[in-house]
Amino acid sequence: MTKLKVGVDSYSLKPLDLSPFELLEWAAMNEADGVQFSEVNVPPGQALDKTFLQELRSYAEENRLYVEWGGGEHIPLDLATGKAKDIAAGNRKAAEQAFHLGSSTVRSCSGGLMRWExxxxxxxxxxxxxxxxxxxxxxxxxxxxxxxxxxxxxxxxSFELVRLFDMCGAAPGEYLGVCLDTMNLLTMLEDPLLAARRLLPWVVTTHVKDGGLALTGDGFVSFTAEAGKGVLDFAAIFETLAAAHPKINLTVEDHGGDFLIPVNDPDFLARLPDLTVPELVRLLGLTVRTRELMDEGKLAVLPRERWPGACERRIKRDLLAVRRIVEGRPL
Structure with a gap:
């Protein structure tokens, strides 16, 4: 496998309250290859202006760290009110910031839970x-x-994103792409490896996150897991990404918590028309493996409220595990 760079997403270390420079320093000290700034903790009185961003870029380059940027949106609605929302100005600002940082991507997340409403x-x-x-x-x-x-x-x-890009008349690498969050795919009832293959031409950044999928009386429950200890086939996903995008960065994102997926509700399933029986069977296989690991005491849900006390140690282990998988070494 091509040796891919392994970095960290800023959201993972949010409880540490690090400034952008401190976050880059943390990455360098912990042998991460870079940082994706999904969120930016700007010191009081400091503007995210051209000078600040160029200084941040210089610091990253001096320490041979990659920088990826966030702040984009793609849903032109206020999801709380349903009213139209101008996302063009915010995306322009994020694009300008990325340009000054020397970053060729802007992560976009509008944070909706439409299927559950x-x-x-x-x-x-x-x-x-x-x-x-x-x-x-x-x-x-x-x-x-x-x-x-x-x-x-x-x-x-993944099916809907590919349709969106087609509706936009976009070509891979042109102006729209995907930040592949590996674990979130479970929550949308997609096998992570199959979804990665479907989206492969469009992937430009990643959120590498392991997880589990439990079967309960209320439906599936997805949850995060320490890298290498969940049920995602990271080796296969990384090999798939590396073959198509040998310079893609593997950015670790991790947090606590779990999420109910009400597959027992016919109305909910009807809002996911692309789900096939073969893919659902693969997901059921992941629930079997999840149960085995949980019964063996090797996998458990980490409540969100416990993340602040666990985040730094776990992210360090995540980075080490992902790097070992990339290098083909045992965990």
Whole structure:
């Protein structure tokens, strides 16, 4: 396998309250290869202006660290009110910041939970509105040399993202792409390896996150796991990514918590029309493996409230495990 760089996402270390420079320093001290700034903890009185960003870029380059940027959005609606929202200005600002940092990507996450809300707009309507908004941003993003990387979050499946890109008339690597969050795919009822293959031409950044999938009386429950200790086939996913994108960065993102996926509800399943029986069977296989690991005491849900006390030690172990997998060494 091509030796891919392994870095850390800022959200993972949010409890440490590190400034951007402190976060880069943490990465360097812990042998991470870079940082993706999903969130930015700016010191009081400090503006994210050109000078600050260029100094941050210089510091990263001096320490041979990659920098990836965030702050983008792709749903042109206020999801709390349903009213139209201008995302163009925010995306332009994020693209300008990425340009000054020398980053060619801007992670986009609009944070919706539409499938879990019965009064939500149909998915096709979300796709139509997004396509109309994002097509208008093509020139701006290309002028800044930036790809808007839509995260595989709890909003859209891999099938729907591919349809969105087609509706936008986009080509891979042009102005729209994907931030592949490996564990979030479970929550959208997708086998992570199969989804990675479906999205492969579009992947420009990653959130490498392991997890489990438990079967309960209320449905599936997805949850995060320490890298290498969950049920995701990281070796196969990394090999797939490396073959197509030998310079892709593997950015570790981790946190606590679990999430109910109400597969017992026919209305919920109807909102995921691309789910096939073969893929569902693969997911059931992951629940069997999850149960085995949990029964053996090797896997458990880490409650979100316990993350602040666990985050730094776990992220260090995550980085080590991902690097070992990339290098083909045993965990």
């Amino acid at each position: 019965k009064d939500s707009l149909p998915t096709d309507e979300f796709l139509r509105l997004m396509a109309a908004a994002l097509r208008e941003q093509k020139s701006m993003l290309r002028d800044h040399g930036v790809v808007l990387a839509v995260e595989t979050h709890f909003e859209f499946t």
